[in-house]
Amino acid sequence: MKSASNTTNNALPEFPPNDLTAGIDWARDDHAACIVDGRGRKIATTTVEHTSAGLRELLTFLGRHGVSEVAIERPDGPVIDTLLAAGLVVVVVSPNQVKNLRGRYGSAGNKDDRFDAYVLADTLRTDRARLRPLVPDRDDTVALRRACRARKDLVKHRVAAANQLRAHLRNVLPAAVGLFKDLDSAISLAFLARFDTQDKVDWLSPKRLGEWLSKQGYSGKVDPAVLHQRILSAPRGATGVHGTVQAVITASYVALLHTLVQQTRTLEKQIDRQLDAHADAHIFTSLPRSGRVRAARLLAEIGDCRARFPTPESLTCLAGAAPSTRQSGKLRAVGFRWACDKQLRDAVIDFAADTRLANPWAADYYDRARTRGHDHAHAVRILARAWLHIIWHCWQDDLAYDPARHRALQRFLASQTGAA
Structure with missing residues (x-):
C-alpha cells in the first residue's frame, strides 16, 4: 500500500467541465435537482421520484445538459450509487454546511428542497478549492x-x-x-x-x-x-x-x-x-484490545480509501479527536469539535478508552491528561488522537501494529525499567 506521500491527489479541477455544476437535494420520496453555469445562473431544474424510473430520468436530465459534477448532502444510498455508476463526479456537502450557506443567498432560513439544490450546485461552483470528490469505499467495506x-x-x-x-x-x-x-x-x-x-x-x-x-x-x-x-x-x-x-x-x-x-x-x-475476508483486517485486529467487533467497527468507519485522509490530522479532525480552535483578535478559544463523523468518533473513543487496560503507554498518556486537569471524556479524546496517528501510519503503509516498533511505548517501558 502506498504511503501518504504517494497518495493520489484527490482534488477537483480548477473549473468544472462544460462550466456547469449540479446540486441534488436528496429526500425520501423525491429529489430536486438544479444546474447552474459558470456565473451562478440557473440553467435548469427538475424534481424526480425516488424510483428506478425517476433515477434514470435524473441521469437523462444531467446528461442532456452536459453535467459531470454533482453536489449532494449524503455520501451513500441508491442515488449516490446511481450517480457514481454513471461516471459522474460526486461531491458531498454536509447538511450543516448547507444550513449555514443558505444565508449567503439571502434566504430567510426556511427549508426548501429546490432552493437547497441551487445552494449545492452554486457551492460546488464557488468553493471548489476546499471540496473533494467522493471516492467510495469498496463493497466489502460498505x-x-x-x-x-x-x-x-x-x-x-x-x-x-x-x-x-x-x-x-x-x-x-x-x-x-x-x-x-x-x-x-x-x-x-x-x-x-x-x-x-x-x-x-x-x-x-x-x-x-x-x-x-x-x-x-x-x-x-x-x-x-x-x-x-x-x-x-x-x-x-x-x-x-x-x-x-x-x-x-x-x-x-x-x-x-x-x-x-x-x-x-x-x-x-x-x-x-x-472481517476475516477483508484485506485490511490484519491492521485493525493487531491493535491492543481491538477484539473482533471493535476492530471491524474501526475498519468500517475509517474505510479503505487512503486518498480520503491524506494526513493524520485529516483523520483526527473527522473523528472529532482534534480540538476546534476559534480565534478573533486577541480572543482565542479551544473547544470540543462538534462537526465530525459521529459514528467514527464513537468507534475511536470506544477503542481508545479500553486500550488503557492493555497498553502501558496508553495508560500513562491518559493518566497524564487527567493530571493536567482534563475530565475522563477529554482525556480519552487526547489518547484517541495519539492512537489515530499510529493507526493512520499502519493503515497507509498496510502494516499491522507492532508494539516492538512503537517507539513511544518502548521509551516508556525503558523509563520504567530504568526507574525500577
Whole structure:
C-alpha cells in the first residue's frame, strides 16, 4: 500500500467541465435537482421520484445538459450509487454546511428542497478549492460498515429493553433484579421464564435453586445459597392473580430480549466472517484490545480509501479527536469539535478508552491528561488522537501494529525499567 506521500491527489479541477455544476437535494420520496453555469445562473431544474424510473430520468436530465459534477448532502444510498455508476463526479456537502450557506443567498432560513439544490450546485461552483470528490469505499467495506452499525443499533435496543424490564420488575418481582450480573444474560432470562411470579420464586430453596442452576449449566461463581439469600433479602413482589397478570408483561420483555440477543449474536458471526475476508483486517485486529467487533467497527468507519485522509490530522479532525480552535483578535478559544463523523468518533473513543487496560503507554498518556486537569471524556479524546496517528501510519503503509516498533511505548517501558 502506498504511503501518504504517494497518495493520489484527490482534488477537483480548477473549473468544472462544460462550466456547469449540479446540486441534488436528496429526500425520501423525491429529489430536486438544479444546474447552474459558470456565473451562478440557473440553467435548469427538475424534481424526480425516488424510483428506478425517476433515477434514470435524473441521469437523462444531467446528461442532456452536459453535467459531470454533482453536489449532494449524503455520501451513500441508491442515488449516490446511481450517480457514481454513471461516471459522474460526486461531491458531498454536509447538511450543516448547507444550513449555514443558505444565508449567503439571502434566504430567510426556511427549508426548501429546490432552493437547497441551487445552494449545492452554486457551492460546488464557488468553493471548489476546499471540496473533494467522493471516492467510495469498496463493497466489502460498505457491507461491513452496515453490519457493524446494525449491530450497534440492536445493542442499543437491547439495553433499552433491559432497562424497561428492570423498571417493570422493580414493581412486580424485585427479587429478580440484581440476582445475576446482567439482566439480559442467558441465565437471567432463563430464570425469568421459569420463575416469573413471586409465588414461583417462593417455591425455591437453596437446594432447589442449586439443582435448577445445575440443569441450566450455570457457570457463575456465586454459591446457590448466596443467590437464595439475595432473593429472601429483596422486597416481595406481586402474588396471586395480580402476579399472574404481571407475568404476561414479564414474558413479553423476556421474549423481546431473547430475540435481540440472538440476532446480535447472528450479526456478530456475520461481522466476524466479513472481517476475516477483508484485506485490511490484519491492521485493525493487531491493535491492543481491538477484539473482533471493535476492530471491524474501526475498519468500517475509517474505510479503505487512503486518498480520503491524506494526513493524520485529516483523520483526527473527522473523528472529532482534534480540538476546534476559534480565534478573533486577541480572543482565542479551544473547544470540543462538534462537526465530525459521529459514528467514527464513537468507534475511536470506544477503542481508545479500553486500550488503557492493555497498553502501558496508553495508560500513562491518559493518566497524564487527567493530571493536567482534563475530565475522563477529554482525556480519552487526547489518547484517541495519539492512537489515530499510529493507526493512520499502519493503515497507509498496510502494516499491522507492532508494539516492538512503537517507539513511544518502548521509551516508556525503558523509563520504567530504568526507574525500577
